[in-house]
Amino acid sequence: MDLSAINPVLLIASLMVAATPLLLAAIGELVAERSGVLNLGVEGMMITGAVTGFAIAVETGSPLLGFVGAAAGGAALSFLFVILTQFALANQVASGLALTLFGLGLSALAGQRYVGIKPPPTPDLDIPILSDLPVVGPILFGHDPVLYFGIFLVAGVWALLKFTRAGLILRAVGENHDAAHALGYKVVRIRALAILFGGACAGLGGAYISLVRVPQWTEGMTAGVGWIALALVVFASWKPWRVLLGAYLFGGITVLQLNLQAAGVAIPVEYLAMSPYLITILVLVILSADKSRAPASLGRIFHASQ
Amino acid sequence: MKRRTLLAGAAMALGLAAGAAVAQDDKTKVGFIYVGPVGDGGWTYEHDKARQAVEAEYGDKVETVYQESVPEGADAERAITQMALQGADLIFTTSFGFMDPTINVAKKFPDVKFEHATGYKTADNVSVYSARFYEGRAIQGHIAGNMTESNIIGYIGSYPIPEVIRGINSAFIHARKVNPDVQFKIVWAYTWFDPAKEADAARTLIEQGADVILQHTDSTAPLAAAEAAGDVIGFGQASDMAEYKDGPRVSSIIDDWAPYYIERVGAVMDGTWETSNRWDGIGAGMVGIGEITDRVPEDVKAEALAMKEAIAAGEYHPFTGPLNKQDGSQWLAEGEVASDETLLGMNFYVEGIEGDIPE
Numbered sequence: 001m002d003l004s005a006i007n008p009v010l011l012i013a014s015l016m017v018a019a020t021p022l023l024l025a026a027i028g029e030l031v032a033e034r035s036g037v038l039n040l041g042v043e044g045m046m047i048t049g050a051v052t053g054f055a056i057a058v059e060t061g062s063p064l065l066g067f068v069g070a071a072a073g074g075a076a077l078s079f080l081f082v083i084l085t086q087f088a089l090a091n092q093v094a095s096g097l098a099l100t101l102f103g104l105g106l107s108a109l110a111g112q113r114y115v116g117i118k119p120p121p122t123p124d125l126d127i128p129i130l131s132d133l134p135v136v137g138p139i140l141f142g143h144d145p146v147l148y149f150g151i152f153l154v155a156g157v158w159a160l161l162k163f164t165r166a167g168l169i170l171r172a173v174g175e176n177h178d179a180a181h182a183l184g185y186k187v188v189r190i191r192a193l194a195i196l197f198g199g200a201c202a203g204l205g206g207a208y209i210s211l212v213r214v215p216q217w218t219e220g221m222t223a224g225v226g227w228i229a230l231a232l233v234v235f236a237s238w239k240p241w242r243v244l245l246g247a248y249l250f251g252g253i254t255v256l257q258l259n260l261q262a263a264g265v266a267i268p269v270e271y272l273a274m275s276p277y278l279i280t281i282l283v284l285v286i287l288s289a290d291k292s293r294a295p296a297s298l299g300r301i302f303h304a305s306q
Numbered sequence: 307m308k309r310r311t312l313l314a315g316a317a318m319a320l321g322l323a324a325g326a327a328v329a330q331d332d333k334t335k336v337g338f339i340y341v342g343p344v345g346d347g348g349w350t351y352e353h354d355k356a357r358q359a360v361e362a363e364y365g366d367k368v369e370t371v372y373q374e375s376v377p378e379g380a381d382a383e384r385a386i387t388q389m390a391l392q393g394a395d396l397i398f399t400t401s402f403g404f405m406d407p408t409i410n411v412a413k414k415f416p417d418v419k420f421e422h423a424t425g426y427k428t429a430d431n432v433s434v435y436s437a438r439f440y441e442g443r444a445i446q447g448h449i450a451g452n453m454t455e456s457n458i459i460g461y462i463g464s465y466p467i468p469e470v471i472r473g474i475n476s477a478f479i480h481a482r483k484v485n486p487d488v489q490f491k492i493v494w495a496y497t498w499f500d501p502a503k504e505a506d507a508a509r510t511l512i513e514q515g516a517d518v519i520l521q522h523t524d525s526t527a528p529l530a531a532a533e534a535a536g537d538v539i540g541f542g543q544a545s546d547m548a549e550y551k552d553g554p555r556v557s558s559i560i561d562d563w564a565p566y567y568i569e570r571v572g573a574v575m576d577g578t579w580e581t582s583n584r585w586d587g588i589g590a591g592m593v594g595i596g597e598i599t600d601r602v603p604e605d606v607k608a609e610a611l612a613m614k615e616a617i618a619a620g621e622y623h624p625f626t627g628p629l630n631k632q633d634g635s636q637w638l639a640e641g642e643v644a645s646d647e648t649l650l651g652m653n654f655y656v657e658g659i660e661g662d663i664p665e
Contacts (some may be wrong), residue, residue, distance in 0.1 A: 005514040014513070018506055104375075108345055115345055116526070116549025118533070214505045216530040219345030220375055223500040254503070258510040261493045262460070269466075269664035273496045 006259045012139045012252075016147060017213055019251025021046070021205040021222075023150045025229035026236070026243045027157055028201025034161065034238055035194035036174035036297035040096025041081055042202050043226025044103020049074035049203025050210040051107040054217045055114055057207075063122040067146055067207050074203020075196045077103055082192045089301050104220060114217040122146070122212050146208055151244070153201070158240035170194060174295035177302040187302050202226065235284035237292035242284060250280045334575050336360060337394035338372035339386055341401035342499035342524050349498065349524040349544040349561070350374065353400045353423075356563035363568045367575065378403025378498075386411040390418045396574045398567065399423065401498065402467050408432060419579050421570060424469050426650055428581050435566060438587030439469065440649070441617045442559030443476035443520075444624035445595055445610050446541050449557060450518045451481030451488050452606045453539060460511025461492045462504060462521040462528055466664045468652040470522045475656045476624045477520055482658055490659055491516055501527035512538055519554075529554050539601065546596040557610070558596030565591060585646065589618040625649065630657035 025042050032039050052073030057066025077099065084095040122144045125131065130141040161167040170190060172180045177187045209225070210217050228250065236242035257272040265272075338357050342350040357370050371392065376385045382404050389397055390411060396419045399408045405425035412420045412432045420432040428434055450459050459481060463470050474492060481488045491514060493507045504523045508531035511519060519540040521528045526547050532538040532554035542548070542558025566584065573579040586592035595614050598607045616622035627638030632655040638644060655663060 007513060010513045014506070014509060018502075021502070108343060112345070115347060116547075118530075121534075209502050214501050214527045214530050215534065216501070216526060218347060218501050218525050218527065219343035220499070221501040221525070221527075223497070223502065225502065255506055255510065258493055258507050259514070262491045262510050262514045264491070264661045268662075269494050273494065 005263045009135055009138050011255060011259055013142065015248065015252040015255040016139075016143060017251075018255050019247045020147050020150050021208045021213065021225055022229055022232065022251060023154065023244060023247035024205035024208060025202045025226060026232045026247060027150070027154055027240060028198035028205075029229055030233050030236070030238055030240060030243055031157060031170070031201075032191075032194045032198035033233055033298055034174045034295055035170050035191045036177055036295050036300065036302075037085065037191050037195055037198075038092045038096065038299040039078065039081055039099070039195060039198055040093060040230065041078065041099025041103065041226075042198075042229050043222060043224065044100035045074040045077050045199045045202035046103075046206035046209075046222045046226045046229075047107040047220065048077045048103045048206065050206030050222060051111040051114070051217060053203065053207025054119055054210040055110065057119050057211055058114060058117055061120050063120055063211055064145075066119070066211055067204060070203040070207030071200035072203070074201070074206065075199040077106075078195050078199025078202075081199070082195050085301070086188045086192050086195075089303060092299050092301070100226070108219045111217050111219060115219075117217065119211050119215050119217075121215075144212055146204065146212065149204075154240045154244045161240070171295070174297055177297045177300070181302070181304060187304075191302070202229075205229070232280070232284075234294075235281055235288065237284075237288040237290075238295065239292065242287060245287075246280050246284050249283060250276050253279055333367060333369045334364070334396070334571065335392070335394045336368060336370045336571055336574075337389040337392070337397040338370065339376050339382065339389065339397065339399040339401075339404060340372060340374040341376060341378060341403070343374050344372070346499055346524045347526040347545060347547060347549075348542075350400070352545050352561045353398070353563055356567045359564035360567050360571050364571065364575070368571060375499075376404075380407070383407035383410055386420075387414070390415045394418060396421065396571060396579075402465070402469060419574055428583060430581060433570075433580075433582045433584070435582075435584040436469070437561055437563075437592040438585060439559055439561070439593060440472040440476035440624055441587045442593050442595055443473040444480045444617065445613055446520060446557065446559065447477035447480030448484060448610050448613060449541075449598070449602055449606060450477065450520060450539075451483065451485040453556070453602065454481075454485065454488060454518045456515050456517045457485065457487045458489050458491055458515040459518045459520060460508065460514075460516030461490050462507045462511070462519065462523055463492055463494045464498050464523050465496060466494060468650060471652050471655070471663060472649055473522055474659065475652065478659050479629065479656055480624065492659075492661055494664060495523055497523065499524045501525045504528050505531040508532060508540075509535070526550065542596050548596070551597070551599055555596075555599070556601050557598045560594035560596050562592055562594055587617065588614060589620060631655070632657055632659060 049070035053066040053070025056069035057063045084090040085092050127141050131137045173190050181187050232246045236246050253276040340350040344354040398421045400423045402424045408422045409427050422434050424436040425434050504527040508519050508528035512535045517538050519532050521543045529540045529550040532540045539556050540554045544561050546558045546560050623643045625644035627642040628640045629638040631637045
């Protein structure tokens, strides 16, 4: 056992990277669910974002354009979900599952030309002085812009939901769509926008995996992160900061347990391997002992005639 | 609701009829169950290449179907059953974790033949086959031990099963042989395919000082992580992974399943298929060693190739004594060669490796 082999600064820096795809996807799904829509297609939207982001970054040579394209790709796939659930009034669970299957297949097809290609590197922020500070520099100021964007997004969503009129309307639609409709709010339009936002975030999360965390394109490379994001939203009681906490816990313990394994710590590996799931659930369940509950209209179909 | 049930019933009847129709024609239908996507660039990619080779070989006489990304465990049983119901005559299940599901399904379909990769349970209609990847690991270990400067070699394991443990031992023995100071850091990913996690594992090992990464997971992600880190080398796993030739990949272990698949499908066609237990290595061509790049010094490359020849000719066995187990007790005496039985059930590290194998 040699704990000195673990460099805490590098550890924290890499746990932030590991947490970001999960964070982005979960915060998008949180907004969709707060508007009353259960979109199980997160995995499909992520992988679509991963491949569109990768393809565009490779073709244009610009990772930034890649990320923009990934958001557009994820949103485009979620538009399918909008049509199915908001206009055709299809079952949300079935449509979401279909979206995941479709996204996985579509991305495999679209990505065939991109196997084994290197994407252009996403540059890290390099703020003169700040990035060179010991310890704080690599942890706080040495990452790529998308990682910071994820954190700002959480803050933005939190502020929007808590303090703004738009946030209030979104929550009203999610809690009771009939009442919101009676008040004159466009339920379908608001939900459509929330779904598109969720799709764009999931796409960004996927591209973060293919452009930064791995970085390469491989079929099916999101390997279930979308499902973890879905679970995270529930365990976080639909609250943005808890999503952040959960994502960092999960990403953090994933990286930490790999580090402990490599350092040869005398904890059985099975426990280490299950620890990210266990600890994240435990912490969030304890936190949700207060009176938090799901949006009342979550998963219910709305039609103005009812 | 009733109408829907009726429709579903009709659809099922149609499906059954279609299934029966398929079963009746004279094409041999061959099914493949994959643990990852066909585009993983490694393990599943090679199995699918062999499936295509079967199609190319037999043309119209054969029809192949496959299902990718089938999770190991209970769900695999459903996937294999479905394939048998669709009228497959022969089904290849290509991952260790499909072992019990394959045996269970095989009991229910005595007329369907099954081939399970890397397992050890056979039945009247279940054969097992695997490749002696540990022969390739020996060559890998030799190169790795020579090339490492930090003397730390990182190893990404998937699951603690005999096949993976054999690989670790074989690589370690041959790395130690050329470099007595070498150390292995082993990380278990508990997955065959999860590029993000594989990359995390590789990065972790690199951060802890490893400058050679060996992997027993299926994707090219560890090579991508090695490339991003700079001065780190790695090896193609299961497939050549030649796209990283200009970067970290210095050689590779290639699984070539095509000859075996063609032979077995042929046996089903002419009715000579029998339960067998095939375990081939470099000599029979089931394990290939990918081109060793110029990053490897000439003399090391020559030694590696000589070892390959010796193994292929049967003159050298990677597990030749004297070898001790991790606890210091003797395993193989001077000149003694490990039996296949011990190797197939290998559940111990050899002397010098630190850490415990997860139970």
